[in-house]
Amino acid sequence: xxxxxxxxxxxxxxxxxxxxxxxxxxxxxxxxxxxxxxxxxxxxxxxxxxxxxxxxxxxxxxxxxxxxxxxxxxxxxxxxxxxxxxxxxxxxxxxxxxxxxxxxxxxxxxxxxxxxxxxxxxxxxxxxxxxxxxxxxxxxxxxxxxxxxxxxxxxxxxxx
Amino acid sequence: xxxxxxxxxxxxxxxxxxxxxxxxxxxxxxxxxxxxxxxxxxxxxxxxxxxxxxxxxxxxxxxxxxxxxxxxxxxxxxxxxxxxxxxxxxxxxxxxxxxxxxxxxxxxxxxxxxxxxxxxxxxxxxxxxxxxxxxxxxxxxxxxxxxxxxxxxxxxxxxxxxxxxxxxxxxxxxxxxxxxxxxxxxxxxxxxxxxxxxxxxxxxxxxxxxxxxxxxxxxxxxxxxxxxxxxxxxxxxxxxxxxxxxxxxxxxxxxxxxxxxxxxxxxxxxxxxxxxxxxxxxxxxxxxxxxxxxxxxxxxxxxxxxxxxxxxxxxxxxxxxxxxxxxxxxxxxxxxxxxxxxxxxxxxxxxxxxxxxxxxxxxxxxxxxxxxxxxxxxxxxxxxxxxxxxxxxxxxxxxxxxxxxxxxxxxxxxxxxxxxxxxxxxxxxxx
Ligand code: FES
Ligand SMILES: [Fe+2]
Numbered sequence: 001x002x003x004x005x006x007x008x009x010x011x012x013x014x015x016x017x018x019x020x021x022x023x024x025x026x027x028x029x030x031x032x033x034x035x036x037x038x039x040x041x042x043x044x045x046x047x048x049x050x051x052x053x054x055x056x057x058x059x060x061x062x063x064x065x066x067x068x069x070x071x072x073x074x075x076x077x078x079x080x081x082x083x084x085x086x087x088x089x090x091x092x093x094x095x096x097x098x099x100x101x102x103x104x105x106x107x108x109x110x111x112x113x114x115x116x117x118x119x120x121x122x123x124x125x126x127x128x129x130x131x132x133x134x135x136x137x138x139x140x141x142x143x144x145x146x147x148x149x150x151x152x153x154x155x156x157x158x159x160x
Numbered sequence: 161x162x163x164x165x166x167x168x169x170x171x172x173x174x175x176x177x178x179x180x181x182x183x184x185x186x187x188x189x190x191x192x193x194x195x196x197x198x199x200x201x202x203x204x205x206x207x208x209x210x211x212x213x214x215x216x217x218x219x220x221x222x223x224x225x226x227x228x229x230x231x232x233x234x235x236x237x238x239x240x241x242x243x244x245x246x247x248x249x250x251x252x253x254x255x256x257x258x259x260x261x262x263x264x265x266x267x268x269x270x271x272x273x274x275x276x277x278x279x280x281x282x283x284x285x286x287x288x289x290x291x292x293x294x295x296x297x298x299x300x301x302x303x304x305x306x307x308x309x310x311x312x313x314x315x316x317x318x319x320x321x322x323x324x325x326x327x328x329x330x331x332x333x334x335x336x337x338x339x340x341x342x343x344x345x346x347x348x349x350x351x352x353x354x355x356x357x358x359x360x361x362x363x364x365x366x367x368x369x370x371x372x373x374x375x376x377x378x379x380x381x382x383x384x385x386x387x388x389x390x391x392x393x394x395x396x397x398x399x400x401x402x403x404x405x406x407x408x409x410x411x412x413x414x415x416x417x418x419x420x421x422x423x424x425x426x427x428x429x430x431x432x433x434x435x436x437x438x439x440x441x442x443x444x445x446x447x448x449x450x451x452x453x454x455x456x457x458x459x460x461x462x463x464x465x466x467x468x469x470x471x472x473x474x475x476x477x478x479x480x481x482x483x484x485x486x487x488x489x490x491x492x493x494x495x496x497x498x499x500x501x502x503x504x505x506x507x508x509x510x511x512x513x514x515x516x517x518x519x520x521x522x523x524x525x526x527x528x529x530x531x532x533x534x535x536x537x538x539x540x541x542x543x544x545x546x547x548x549x550x551x552x553x554x555x556x557x558x559x560x561x562x563x564x565x566x567x568x569x570x571x572x573x574x575x576x577x578x579x580x581x582x583x584x585x586x587x588x589x590x591x
Binding site: 039040041042043044047049050051052053054055056057061062065066068069072074075076077078115148149150151152153154155156157 | 254255346347348349350351352353354355374376377378380381384385493497498506509510513514516517518521522523525527528529531532533539
């Protein structure tokens with residue numbers, strides 16, 4: 001089956017809504033059992049995990065642990081949860097075969113917290129989606145930030 | 161005893177307090193810039209960041225733009241990144257290799273050693289203009305210890321090796337992980353701001369009193385991943401024994417028996433079953449080279465080292481170098497890197513980096529909560545007019561060792577701070 005850009009966009013919008021609404025268990029259901037989630041460092045956006053210090057380099061075990069953490073009121077950096085709003089555009093299918101769709105998209109994520117300035121995380125998504133029986137699942141989720149350093153973005157304490 | 165108007169240090173009265181004004185007052189920050197940052201040895205970079213002649217990194221150190229570079233002759237240099245003509249930044253890239261640096265404003269050209277080689281339209285300068293005297297200016301002092309390079313803006317400062325005092329041995333413990341004695345700074349920089357006074361990160365970096373409450377989710381994570389902890393000894397808060405040690409000149413460390421794993425070389429389940437044999441080999445090499453006792457010291461303890469005033473080297477789940485500079489009285493810029501033995505295998509390097517991220521960094525399971533804690537402190541400090549003092553007396557009445565959850569090491573920092581600032585901080589600010 002061939003997946004259209006419209007279907008990919010629907011999928012990305014659904015994912016964005018789950019993350020913005022902090023429905024993290026449902027978000028986890030969008031991932032394959034061996035999914036990875038990575039944010040390369042701002043100064044080496046094309047770096048590889050084996051020889052580069054990333055900001056985030058989670059395998060599925062750590063993604064699950066991250067969700068356990070974020071749901072706890074002891075995840076102090078995200079308690080109370082920040083409000084986020086994701087804008088996704090410029091969605092492109094880069095490659096696809098019978099099993100996988102590789103896509104790129106641009107995003108802006110606004111993050112709001114009480115008594116804090118708005119933070120704007122701007123960058124690109126680079127995903128590999130696995131074509132599952134009746135749906136798409138995220139196998140690889142690479143998030144590259146355009147900022148040259150995190151600077152006033154501070155931490156990446158929620159899921160980008 | 162080293163009291164000044166802002167630090168009350170009275171051991172006989174079992175009292176140690178810091179005035180909260182030190183964390184909110186612009187005048188205090190100005191005094192710190194002159195009396196601390198301009199007179200102490202300040203970390204600029206690691207030797208391995210400059211592999212070849214001509215390699216450079218531009219950094220902002222103590223508010224000054226610097227070019228940290230290796231000259232054509234192979235010598236490391238730290239040059240002020242300001243054109244000798246009319247001050248423009250000469251090098252505007254963050255890193256690279258260059259045979260020459262061109263100031264684009266009027267086109268003066270400097271070579272990799274900073275010599276001024278080309279002056280367009282030189283004929284118009286008067287006869288007393290001596291081109292050889294207009295090379296890029298070096299920082300007043302630049303010295304290194306075991307590949308850690310420091311600058312000093314005070315040309316009369318004591319030598320770096322004397323300044324480092326007892327911190328040297330703790331740097332040795334880090335470098336001893338490498339069979340060749342050469343560590344490598346791994347690519348990928350974490351550079352982020354914290355909306356807090358810079359001294360709060362000094363305190364936080366080796367304050368183990370906050371571990372249980374601030375890092376509850378991290379502890380749960382490593383427990384869920386199969387890391388076993390013992391129940392704390394009587395009178396202790398943490399699962400393993402750890403002490404705070406004053407290393408002299410304001411440097412201090414917490415030196416803790418490891419319970420959370422070390423790439424060199426103590427396996428924990430997070431590293432995966434398949435990594436056990438390689439960690440055993442790394443361990444055997446240490447014992448062979450250093451003897452059992454020193455190998456145990458390198459491999460079975462975690463050490464969070466503060467080198468006065470603004471450098472932290474944490475040797476634990478990984479090795480991280482973290483330097484920070486104030487941007488304002490309530491904001492700092494933190495730069496953090498990972499360091500590993502040069503000859504480390506690909507698998508060991510990957511494991512080290514993965515292990516780093518379990519705890520450290522802006523996306524780690526712990527650092528974001530530290531950032532939040534510091535920002536909460538800074539917000540609370542708005543009450544400094546009503547609540548004047550912070551309390552740092554944990555362990556002050558003990559005669560023997562003090563624990564990592566005591567505050568001896570924090571006091572060592574603040575005592576040195578008070579020595580530098582002198583009695584009249586306000587007057588210092590006016591300098
Ligand atoms: S300021 Fe550099 S050439 Fe004029
Ligand atoms: Fe902490």
